[in-house]
Amino acid sequence: MFSLWEKQSFLETDVIVIGAGITGLSAAATLKEQSPELKVTVLERGILPTGASTKNAGFACFGSVSELLNDVETLGAEGMTSLVEKRWDGLQKTCQRLGRSMIDIQVKSGYELIFDEQSEAVDKVGSINELLRDFFQEDVFKLANEKISPFGFGKTHHLIENHLEGQLDTGKLISALWKYCAEIGVQIHTGCEVREIHEESSTVRIACKDAEFSAKKVAVCTNAFTNKLLGKELEVAPGRGIVMSIIPDNELKFQGTFHYEEGYYYFRDYYGKLLFGGGRNLALEEETTTDFGINQKIKEKLVADLDSIILPNQSYKIEMEWTGIMAFGKTKAPIVEKISDRIAIGVRLGGMGVAIGSLVGEEVAEMILKHGLI
Template sequence: MSTWLDTPTYAAQFNSSEDFNGSVPRPDDFPEIAEESRSYWIREHRIDLDHTQVDTHLPTNVDVVIIGSGITGAVAALRISEKKPELRTALVEARGICTGATGRNGGFIARPECYHLVKTAKIIGTEDAIKLRKFGNINRDMMLDCIEKLGLSEDVDLRLNGNINVFETQEEKDNALEDIKFAKENGFEPEGYYLDPEATTKKFGLDAELCRYGSALLERAGTFYPRKFVHNLLLTALERMPNLTIHPYTPVEAVRKVETPDVQYEIRTPRGTITSKAVFHATNAYAGNICPPLKGSNGVFGAKAHLLALSPNTPGNRDKQLKYGFGYADFWHYLHQRPAHGSFLYGLADAEILNDYDDSITLPTDHPVRAKMAEMLERNFPDWFENLDLSKDVTHDWTGIQGLTMTGASIVGRPSIESPGEFASVGHNGEGMGRCFASGTVASDAMLAYLDGSEYSPPDWFPHCYRRNI
């Protein structure tokens, strides 16, 4: 089902699956100081847990160790707090809280869902392909339900104004219409729908030439502040769980299964060793560093992505607000404007680099991708941008590490059947906000069933191609 292998950006960097059997670093190999980060999300929202929890005593024995503090790790903590709040749980993070991919992504909630459906069905079968495309909306609804239950809409800057994908070519449009048709023929009525060029231009006020092939629109979608979301999930879990401890700046050096009457694990850190009954891997692209089954061509590997935050620079921009999330060319370009006439956050996947895990380094100022991004903004968003000077109008300039898999499927479940108490939710292929919440919930439920000694089967809606040893 992989589509990333077909793109020119990745194909030019890829020789064979052997390319991905090399060493995997730890996140703390690339230090992150939240206050100095280039990331918009990290710099603009401080997480006080970095300071209030940094000296928390590291327990020596717990029920669960969660490794990673992005959205997946936070969902695991939240799920435990909902179902088994009495469990002794330690969440450890190599750097500051939520300074990895979740603190560096685009902030989108779902996208028009039928993309690549026909192609995917030919590879994995129609039934699972449709589950894949339904899954994004299930993940969205689970996130939105959580936000509503916890009363977080304002706290996480939730904006449900819709996400569109404007087609770049006639072929992309034709494929999208064929995908929608195929979905309906197979009993799936997608929420996302096609808008013709005139309707796209009129509804969104975009340039007619840009919209000449029309677009796909998902109305129940939009953007939010992912780092604020993680912060609130962790605060909620701490309130509910008397035996939850959070440990920033505590990298895991090794995880070792200990053969005892009951399977135990030793999690070694520079601050000491924790013994636990179960381990939850939530470090995405870096997971192979401490979990060998998640390394290599059957595991997850890194791809460095690049984003910019730019201040609108036209005289009248204070009177205008981009009210929707915008994607172009199969969402290869993705951007939105922060509330109250704020910065535009813009990523272009042409910049992505395989097997690069160093998120401390961004693109050179003269990189052609940056010029392409500037030209895109000036041409298609003239109400906000003209004569861009990327040395002046860029307010934040950052990279983040995505976790990719050879198949394009996430890895959710047990990395290895030989290690029954290790669980993971990793490898979301640049679609973390569209996969992490539901995938993290499924992996957490599988882990809790293991701790209870009960059988577990994923929900019927969960794609078979994501399941690993569950």
């Protein structure tokens, strides 16, 4: 039972954002930045965000050559370049809003490892550079095979370097965004799993286990969990990803972010440690799940790759392992749309949501503001 005060100050609000990942918090921040008079409330089911935003590997990336070639196939050349621009702009937006040092962003180059001698990605470095030149005004990718031996990689025939790719501290990013939202007046409630959304003529009622909220507009930023919440069949499939934190016995021979097999595998240095994950493509059906759990088959493959590709003939200890849940569709473009007069969604951020998340949040917030609150 709630008091009049609680009802007025906490439960009745102007806009509710569901989900406190990077998209939801960015949406809330944009709403308050653009309309400071609005009461904006974020409802998050977990004690901490419980999806992908605090579970990822912290690559500040916008796509490797083989991923971008794949995007050209699914989205066309223009679709690919537009997605890269959004990822880049999203990263700049996050840096501007929070400050580069607050998220510990470091640009140490990103690299794609290629295991075949003949490779389409290597052949097409020039054509991808050409497609991106208008935007970046320079070549983004170049072959860096001379670094394979000093980095100590096994099985690797080619290395494609992207000197603009960086890495950041995912925990610092979400905690800084959280703090920023609180400072500008966003209320954030954790432990509030939204179970039902009832749209009425002038309001939307949001039912959680222990409370019912009402708002004039709702932004749904629940990524992989959207169909479960809305009871719809949107083209949003969950995809589980694993990350392991590894302590090598000796100093790492490389620094930066690294990908292989179209980004299905990813590793980076983190203050002397190695973060390594991926392998979802080994068991796509099993990994199409919202359950947080470790697939032993994938873990075994990661350990085999550690021993043969990343740290051959080196000893190490696996310190921690965890999983997070991403959301995928037929293309890598996110879904930002109104699903009714009062509800808009910003979901399906794929495997590069750190980059694009703040922009998707901004787009969903602007969609809500554009149509007014009445």
